[in-house]
Amino acid sequence: MAFYSIGDVAERCGINPVTLRAWQRRYGLLKPQRSEGGHRQFDDDDLLRIAEIQRWIERGVPVGKVKALLDQGKAPEPGDWSALQEEMIGTLRQVSPAKLRAKIAAFCALHPVDILIDNVFEPLRNTLSLDRDTARAMRSLLDGILIEQAVSSLMEARIKAGRDALLIGWGIDDRTGLWLEAWRLSQRGWRIDVFAEPLELPHPEFFPGQQMLVWAGPAISPEQLQQLEHWQKQGYAIRAYGAANAA
Structure with missing residues (x-):
């Protein structure tokens, strides 16, 4: 049986290792084996489970509810990301870069960046661009923090293979x-x-x-x-x- 390190899994699945650790420690979604040196080892069954977790999250299911759905063997249904978008708008209305930065970091710790870009960040940016004045200012603030997060991720990736x-x-x-x-x-x-x-x-x-x-x-x-x-x-x-x- 093939085993994969957390770095291998992160690259294969497009998920930050921090997110994988949160899925394991905080939500009990994953149970990787350990090598003699104590490092996580994922097998093909783990990869299939990660893909299933991603399908649930892509449909807007909160991470905390995914385990129960997996245990019940239910199939994912089309979801709604409006709750996370509204949560972001609520933070934007506080006009606090620090709070917005923390909210985005919290989302990124729980959801793959791919999914957030497609289902939260881009739809929210599109919505804010339809209005003028206040909404445009909110989008400008959001864009600045998103670019900041992107630059941070690029810098982290640059020191890795x-x-x-x-x-x-x-x-x-x-x-x-x-x-x-x-x-x-x-x-x-x-x-x-x-x-x-x-x-x-x-x-x-x-x-x-x-x-x-x-x-x-x-x-x-x-x-x-x-x-x-x-x-x-x-x-x-x-x-x-x-x-x-x-x-």
Whole structure:
């Protein structure tokens, strides 16, 4: 039987080791074995259970309620993340960066970053962008803390073994979205350097021998795909990156 370290599991499942430890210690969701040296060892059954936990969380079930559902053998149903979004809005209304920072850190300790980005952070940012004045100010505060969290994650990932890449926004306006994708990648074993300003046209010839990931938002255009294929035929290590094709 194959065994995996907590680092291996974190990379395979896209989950921060801190979250895995919380699932084990605080909620009893996982029971990894221990090596002779006392290190956690996960097997294939543990990986399947983690995938099931993720499916429940993706449907908006609070972590504290997942164990009972797993024990009952129930199948996940479509969920609702509005409760966490409302909790974030309540914190934003207090206009306290420290409290918002603590709330986001608490969420990240319980939920994979992937899931939070897709189901809490991005939907909340979209909602706040629909209004003016106060809501826009709240979104600006939120974006600042999210970028801060992303940078912290990138710095942590940089001191670990991983794959190196440049992340470049291509023809986009959402700079915070770019940093969120960098955060997502840092949780998946990538050591990312981010171009803070999106470019109208990436120039892979400027970065010979380096892996480049370009993010064009939720969907890349046919023209951009054609350009990518041209660069790839020229031998450049460049490819599209996005939530739908994150590796």
